[in-house]
Amino acid sequence: xxxxxxxxxxxxxxxxxxxxxxxxxxxxxxxxxxxxxxxxxxxxxxxxxxxxxxxxxxxxxxxxxxxxxxxxxxxxxxxxxxxxxxxxxxxxxxxxxxxxxxxxxxxxxxxxxxxxxxxxxxxxxxxxxxxxxxxxxxxxxxxxxxxxxxxxxxxxxxx
Amino acid sequence: xxxxxxxxxxxxxxxxxxxxxxxxxxxxxxxxxxxxxxxxxxxxxxxxxxxxxxxxxxxxxxxxxxxxxxxxxxxxxxxxxxxxxxxxxxxxxxxxxxxxxxxxxxxxxxxxxxxxxxxxxxxxxxxxxxxxxxxxxxxxxxxxxxxxxxxxxxxxxxx
Numbered sequence: 001x002x003x004x005x006x007x008x009x010x011x012x013x014x015x016x017x018x019x020x021x022x023x024x025x026x027x028x029x030x031x032x033x034x035x036x037x038x039x040x041x042x043x044x045x046x047x048x049x050x051x052x053x054x055x056x057x058x059x060x061x062x063x064x065x066x067x068x069x070x071x072x073x074x075x076x077x078x079x080x081x082x083x084x085x086x087x088x089x090x091x092x093x094x095x096x097x098x099x100x101x102x103x104x105x106x107x108x109x110x111x112x113x114x115x116x117x118x119x120x121x122x123x124x125x126x127x128x129x130x131x132x133x134x135x136x137x138x139x140x141x142x143x144x145x146x147x148x149x150x151x152x153x154x155x156x157x158x159x
Numbered sequence: 160x161x162x163x164x165x166x167x168x169x170x171x172x173x174x175x176x177x178x179x180x181x182x183x184x185x186x187x188x189x190x191x192x193x194x195x196x197x198x199x200x201x202x203x204x205x206x207x208x209x210x211x212x213x214x215x216x217x218x219x220x221x222x223x224x225x226x227x228x229x230x231x232x233x234x235x236x237x238x239x240x241x242x243x244x245x246x247x248x249x250x251x252x253x254x255x256x257x258x259x260x261x262x263x264x265x266x267x268x269x270x271x272x273x274x275x276x277x278x279x280x281x282x283x284x285x286x287x288x289x290x291x292x293x294x295x296x297x298x299x300x301x302x303x304x305x306x307x308x309x310x311x312x313x314x315x316x317x318x
Contacts, residue, residue: 004216058239080217080257081216081217089257
């Protein structure tokens with residue numbers, strides 16, 4: 001189901017799956033347009049202060065997250081696969097141009113399946129070992145990724 | 160020239176470029192067929208005792224190298240881009256299925272440009288920092304990669 005992403009290994013990976021009542025083409029749009037993504041991508045009151053996308057394998061996907069205290073956290077990676085409306089795979093293990101990254105952590109896959117006007121939304125975080133998975137879980141994967149899906153749905157409905 | 164691979168940075172990357180008197184389609188063939196690759200891919204008297212290829216982004220590219228003393232060194236990674244006859248990009252920073260690898264080191268690009276019956280052969284190793292570049296150079300990048308190009312040309316001519 002997730003090819004070319006590795007099949008999910010419960011010991012290594014994290015999955016968020018939900019049916020959301022917005023259409024897949026709009027989910028794709030807000031995931032692949034910086035002007036839209038900045039409005040929902042991090043749990044409020046955090047904000048996204050910068051975002052760059054070059055939507056092709058090897059192309060940049062970067063965001064800068066800003067804490068309520070004003071501290072900024074830049075993240076840079078690249079896309080690995082882009083199938084419009086269906087599938088987006090990106091990683092922080094490689095910088096743009098496929099250069100090995102200084103602090104590799106995970107690869108992410110977003111999988112969208114239209115269900116009428118709703119969408120089966122599936123986000124997978126793939127890690128290299130169980131310690132990375134656990135760290136990601138303790139960082140609040142489920143709450144965080146769940147919160148931003150809710151923010152995204154609200155944002156789409158208000159578009 | 161190397162898109163989507165990062166532009167070469169002399170402080171981080173290593174390049175081997177040669178014009179070889181065998182056609183590009185045969186170079187592509189021996190790079191993308193395990194039965195051919197095992198005959199030339201490591202400097203003799205080292206041998207390749209296993210090789211697996213799934214020639215698509217996220218697909219496995221693995222080899223096991225055997226030293227003259229009989230010690231085996233498995234390497235596993237995946238392809239990132241496959242353009243038949245022209246361009247092959249792969250990395251050891253991601254395992255098959257784009258899973259982050261335990262010991263990331265470099266991304267490699269092979270670029271072939273036909274020149275009549277000859278080929279401009281360009282191999283690039285892209286690293287995350289200058290220490291990795293230096294380690295790769297000290298491991299014998301230029302001698303090693305140069306030697307196997309010679310072995311490859313001899314192998315193709317004898318096919």
